[in-house]
Amino acid sequence: MQTVSLVDIASYLPENRVPTEYFTQYARSDRMAKNIMFRAPKNRHHVAEGETAVDMAERAMAPLIERNGADEVLGVDILITHTQLPDLPVIGCGADLAKRMGMSPSWIIDLHNSGCASFVYMMKLAQTLLQTTTARTALIVAVQNSAGQIFTQTDVRKLAQATVPGDGAGVGLLRKSDEAPILGTVARHYPEFAGDMTGEVDPQRKYWEAGTGQLRISFNEQKITKVFARGNRLVPEVAFAVLDEIGVKSKEIDTFVTNQPNRLFLRNWRDALELTDEKYPNTFDECGNLFGAGIPVTLDLQNQAGKVPNGSLVLMSAFAHAGDFAAAAAVRWGAAPKA
Template sequence: MTTLDRPTVSLLDVSSYLPENRVPTEYFTQFSRSDRMAKNVMFRSPKFRHHVAPGETAVDMAEKAVAPLIERHGADMIAGVDVLITHTQLPDNPALGSGPELARRLGLHPDWVLDVHNGGCAAFVHMMELAQTILQSTSATTALIVATQNCAGQIFTQSEIRKLAQAPVPGDGCGVGLLVKSDAAPILGVEARTYPEFAGDMSFTTNSDRRYWEEGIGQACISFTESKITKVFARGNRLVPEVALAVCDRIGVPSKEVNTFVTNQPNRLFLRNWRDALELTEENHPDTFDECGNLFAAGIPVTLDAENRAGRIKNGSLVLMSAFAHAGDFAAAAAVRWGAEPVA
């Protein structure tokens, strides 16, 4: 099958869920032990973030995020999903992904259930590309992709971790996308790039000799050294515009003609630098950072859903998504012709 023969795949709709617990920055400042690190541009805090409730699982979050799709498109359509792809920042069961349990709760019997752990903050675009490939090359017609960020209220509130400069930045939330074989809201282009040489610059450590599953002292957390923070910042500034501009070149549209640019949202400086690189205004580059913090992989779909529900993404407009993952080992971008504007 040639590229011209492949069926069109559309991002038909998005929806999201934010936990009820809305946490102000003051919760963390009472524990802070490093004003110097907190002033680092990588760790400047949002005003608020949402934290998962005690006992709230990733599947609970995903089920709530999918509920608006069921309301808008009907239970039968969602139950008929052929492809289910999930990304969970902190799996509740490390031996089993969220997909099978989510399928059971939603009454799905998909031919494909994939739980992807790579992709990081770019996982939503990564899953879009995977779903598009499957829909174009098989008899499958519908895919549901789910990005769940659930480590803010579980990892970053630990007694020792909440003292760190990076603790106030993450927030929890879940965003989902519904993809179908149709030309209603076509995916116009995707660019995904892997940089394995950067994979070792972010670590998950207990700050002790203990590996995270072993007994002993130390609380597990994502860790960067100050020297690595500088490298990651430089990479992030470069990678997100690079893949975004590559998509613009592929579809033949100058970046400044993009109507809505949505990225991951590690901090405000990244957001400013990325929109400047694409010659866009703040109005064209919405984010939910001050309300939600860094939502990792859920940042793109949560922001898209918030903008769409507010009526700020019109059908037929050009939407460009772009993100980089971890310490820069992966970056991806995708452009779609929007078709999910809410019915008045």
């Protein structure tokens, strides 16, 4: 099959940079705050009031267009989007983004599952479509916009979990070529864990029903224990599966990028692959947990800092939700900033 390359990547972080002190003024005595899963990052970025998923995607795309030209980016054949919090129920931002940007792709796909691993899953899906159709280029878009909306609600912002998420968006441009080849991908579903992540409203009601109370993600000690056990296993598991597929050892990785849930996961994943901090960048203390945007934002910031030279072996790996999905991909990097 024809080689598909990840030829460029770009990202956007909202201007509103929020320190942890914003939350401490509202915090109540909560034993969950002592759990390392909810140890707060120093900062995170929140969407502005009225800022939509399409706004964020457009701003993330701007550097991509500047570097590659409007015709190449806006003329893609495939557009795949993942929006953490759709601005309208059911509908993702794909068609709206195409309308805003004057795009007319043959494929528009709003990917609603795969959460924190969505960027890798979109890469795999785009690669498959490019290799099996006449399409030549694809744009993948991951938008995380729930931090400044769900987690700043007056009741939710008091909880330990509210301090962890941040908002941001990341985009990737793929093309049939061998300039920055995707070397291998692995995507694994674990349906037995589906439904372990739940939302909750107090007093109880369905999230779409009228009533009082504010939607939040439901956590308890048992759920946290399960998520830690699964995450610690799944991210290295799919990462090693890709390495086995392409026939390299972890010591040959130049840059390893994962989703960014908390410091404990980041430490454990680094240790599992026996990597140095220099090979395993993280943005947790500046951006918090960016969910599906974590990989592209972290990789873009590392790349723009000149730390991912062309020819580098880049490995991405992530797990989603309470462990119902995990994915990894290896790329021979070819998008270093031009001097």
